[in-house]
Amino acid sequence: MSQRKTWSELLLRQPAGVDRSRLRYGINEATGWHDFANGSHQDQISEYLRAIQTQIVRIYAFDSWTPNPVSDWPAFTRYVNAVLKAGATPMITFVRFRPPFGNPRMIQWFAQRCGDLVWSCIEQWGGHVVRDWYWCVWNEPNSSWTNPGLTFELYHQIYLEVAHKILRWISPYLDGRRVLIGGPAIDTFQPFWMDWLWRFVHETDNSLIGFVLWHQFGEWRAPRDWGAPQEPMIYRRLIMSRTRVYLEHVTTIQRLIAGRGILNICGRLNANSHHEARISCQLNQTIFGAVFYTAALIHLMRGGADGELYWMGSGAGNPYGLWDEQARPTPTYHAKRLATQAVRYGDEIVIDDPPAASRDLLMVQTRGIDGSRSALIVHLSDRKGQYCLADMVTNPRDYAIIRKIDSDSPTQVIAGPCDGTIAYNGLGVAIATTTVAD
């Protein structure tokens, strides 16, 4: 066997640049909605969401596992109120109707239902609140698993019908704002997924698109299934190498929507979307998942994404959540908290190639509007590593505090004064800041 390249060597080597982070942080609240909206830990969850600067929470209507706004409006209200309580904006996803998709009466009925929901929201929360909400039409229409037989043409027809119904009710409140309707919430594991986005953007009146939404996970297969490697180290290394795909997708989509005023949002992301906890839990809810997600965030920032919605917030026993049904945070939660402390919406960011001696790192430096500076530094190697801050950041002596999680301490953030070095015991996420406040 030849010498292997480290994860970091695979991920790094990219051009440097200075920009402002446009990334709005968010999450999906789906199958765990009950814990999120009604559970005994809902206040704790709300605090968590604030702590990770959550600006958008994607919720779901007209699906089997979330409250039906038609038949159970009080439950749906609690679902939405939980979003508002966290200080976030809802992205309400009108998930689907059952096939056949081409029945014009069904399309009309669905659009009417969506319009009614918008009207009800305006009634409940007021037009001047609801006008800032996001409305996503359908979920993964290109997936033959969940939407067999749904073509782009049919999706487009549904989208237009729904968009017009939304506009009918919300237009009076917009005051010149762009309506935040979007789609197609595309599954990027499907072949020719880009076709859907291209046609969506080119064949729809610009005024009817506020955002494009796309989903990207690191993997969907279990080791050895469908050509995936059997050997755990190779399997994990390949997944980690795919964080770069976030940058590639964002960049491609930016090219597609350039000059159109459309937001570019990664609507679902995580390391592994496999439905079995025994497969995906160890990838999503561990220090591996924490590092994968933070690396993906850096790539999304670098590509100029407007939003990211982690899959998902409240886990309710599933292998995706940032916390479990007892509201115990995962390493990924702690990593997101560190990332959002370091990089806030609107911060000036510099994402630079690391020095040659630090190829195990992926890093973003930021300067906030208050002048405070931070560096978010992801350690991509499962080996131990110690790095000199002076080799990585400008004015290293200004940094006062280092906070980190790593393989030794995946669920406990370790904070300490900055002595000019950062040490990791395996995979890890750290921030160095010039301000002491958490």
Next chain:
Amino acid sequence: MIQRHTASESTLNSSAATKVCLRYGVNETDSWWHFALGPERERIWQRLRAMRTQIIRIFLFDKGAPDPITEWKLFKSYVDAVLAVGAVPMVTFAKFHRPLNDPRAIRWFAEKCGEVVWSCLDEWGEERVREWYWCIWNEPNSDWIGGGLSFEQYRDIYERVAHAIVRWLGPSLGSRRAPIGGPAVEGFQPFWMDWVQRFVDELDPALVGFVNWHRYADWRDHGENGAPSNPATHEAMMMWQTADYQSRARSVGRVLPETDVLNVCGEWNAHSHYLPLVRARFNQTQFGAAFGASALLHLIRGGVDAEMLWTGTDESCGYGVLKPNSQPTPLYYARRLCAQYARYGDEIALHSLDNNANGLDGMLIRGAGGRCSAILVHREPATASYDVAELTRDRVPDKCTLIKTDGETGTAVTAKTFDGTATLVGYGVAVITNVVAGCDVESEADWV
């Protein structure tokens, strides 16, 4: 053997290549007989030379290629044709048809490949043969083409074959890297990049000289399998995706070690439909010409070391740029323009031209002897006129010639004195240059 540019020269560590490091090439496969032995072979070779063809990928053990064991003379003529063009062969040991997991079958295949190398050394001498490339298998990740191997199976075969090649070739290489590569990965398959990653990570670096990847924009006809049924939409969508060549080139380049392992796009064209008539509509028309020229510019931007169009000579296969009688397709002229005016080692003065419309792709190139050329690829079916001074920020010299192929020229190029404006009628490619290549000076009649 060609040398890979250092990281600072290519795109490994920078946002864009500063020099053209692309070598031009073609595949000569299904219609190999016309290329090697056909009555118009010498005109075919002449035209391949005019496209500055430096590498020709040939196939063994598939595609109806002559068996080098039983049909050595035919195989020799196949290789001699490559050499007559002035190119080097990339010999592809495409596949075997025995059980993939049978160690005896793998050993038999490896020995067979080794014998081909030994025979080539014997026939053409080590001075020549050490410059050749050896590609192991073709599209192993595709059930249709390569048999749908697992990576582990492929890795075993690769190592066996590579050792068999090195056994004979090694003594002549000296300190050179063995010019052996793979996995010639099919780019439509999900997780195709895993193959590249694992190929680089898990094989002995001493056995890897290049990484070969394939990319077509589409394989579906209008309306087929979710493709747009409106031809204009389908074409526009495909054309938009030429940038994918750049992004894939960078993805591959990024995982290559910082040595002289080459980044090779070993097969590409606009369309790979299973019916020749369908794919010909995309590949062998003005659309295909513009698509191909734009793809080449993106491969240059992406820092690719070599490209091999699928294919050169073509008898009713729907891919090639030359018919058996040597008659060119529009893509032939588009390729020739790119190859003549964006040569290996040239400086990329402008990576793209100042134009807000998606309809134009372009590049400004500076070469030896003060040659300065703007390459314009018009990627829309409508007619458009471009103010070239504006597009190039006044960097095109005085007294230039406009050479173009488009809907007006038909399957040909025309050359005229440049008057400041380039008008392209439909899909097309234009070059504005102060040094006209010989093939563009000579009379059209000689070339059409």
